[in-house]
Amino acid sequence: MTPSEKSANSDVDEPLYTVRVVAERVGVPTATLRSWNQRYGVGPPEHSRGQHRLYSETDIAVVRRMYELILEGASPRSAARTAVDSVRPARGDAAALLVAAFDFDVFTAGHLLDRHLRHFGVLDTWDLLIRPAFDAIAERQAQGESCIDVEHALSWTVTRSLQRYPIPAPAESAPIILACTPHETHTLALDALRAALVERGRGALMLGADVPRSALIEAVERKGRPVATMLWSQTQDTADVDTVNDLAARASVSVGGPGWDAVMDQIQAPRLKNLRAAVDYFVPD
Structure with a gap:
């Protein structure tokens, strides 16, 4: 993004206008605007106690589009979703x-x-x-x-x-299994990986947190065909070397998370250093 583009984007996202000003510009009562904000998230996202909600030009564009859709016969909920989707939000805010x-x-x-x-x-x-x-x-x-x-x-x-990302139909390629190592409870990165794979048309079986070694092996064997697995460890205490090596004898295994830092020389699996690397690994170009 160039400096001029960044400046333009900041201008349209800067909160400047009170609800009364927006009501006059769009032709919608202030009470309706407040209702749309509370029920559907249409309007300014930030609000501090004791301060007025201020709308940006982007917020006003969403409100105006919602109002137009309602006049065309859409329900408020449907109009809100369409209007929000039609306006590009600030990137990386x-x-x-x-x-x-x-x-x-x-x-x-x-x-x-x-x-x-x-x-x-x-x-x-x-x-x-x-x-x-x-x-x-x-x-x-x-x-x-x-x-x-x-x-x-x-x-x-x-x-x-x-987790709103849908579960796609099974692919013909090798199934993907995502799991945390035994005693590991941090699943957020695996949730992100599953969603990113869905965007590329690949499904993945999520086993979630604290998966025992025996359960991982059973899941691989239950599939009955080649399986690609990813094991997550957040801390060194949960970097279970034996689980990785046992699984490597039965399936393609990769690992992710900072927990593996000290034990990479003891395991038979590649380490995927970030989300992009993991997506490229499972869905190569």
């Missing part, structure tokens, strides 16, 4: 996501995530929005701020948005 997360405003956070996913896809949403938000939370924790609750709330919200 992690600051807005953080504000919503620290306010425990999961409605707004989910709204931001869903719009970004629809317009930019899983990979860009992960790299430009989700990861920067979690990095900022981790930095604040390192500085002594207690915000584990915020981290958990945001994790749940992100997972909910990613």
Whole structure:
């Protein structure tokens, strides 16, 4: 994005207009605008207690499009969804996501995530929005701020948005199994991988958190044909070398997550360093 493009994008996303001004410009009562904002997320996503909601030019464009669709006969809910999808959101606005997360405003956070996913896809949403938000939370924790609750709330919200991606029909290629190692409970990266694979027409079986070694082996054997697996470990304590090597004798195995840093020389599997690398590995060009 060039500096001029960035400046133009900032102008249309800058919150400047009160609900009364927007009502006069669009021809919709203020009470209706407030209802649309609360029920459908149409309007400004950020709101701090004691402050007025301010609309940007982008927000007004969404409101105007929703009003037009309603006049054409659409229901408010359908019109809201179409109007939101028709306007490109700010790309990688992690600051807005953080504000919503620290306010425990999961409605707004989910709204931001869903719009970004629809317009930019899983990979860009992960790299430009989700990861920067979690990095900022981790930095604040390192500085002594207690915000584990915020981290958990945001994790749940992100997972909910990613899990909206449908389960596609089985592909003819080797099935993909995604699982956390025994005692590992961090599934967010695997949820993102599954959603990114869906965007490319590939399904994956998600086994989720804390999968015992015996269950992983049984899942591979139950498929009865070649299987590609991905095992996630967030910490060194859950980097189960024996599980990887046992599974490698039965299927194609790869690993992901920082937990494998210290044991890569002990396992028989490639490490996929990030989400893009994992998608390229499972769905090569």
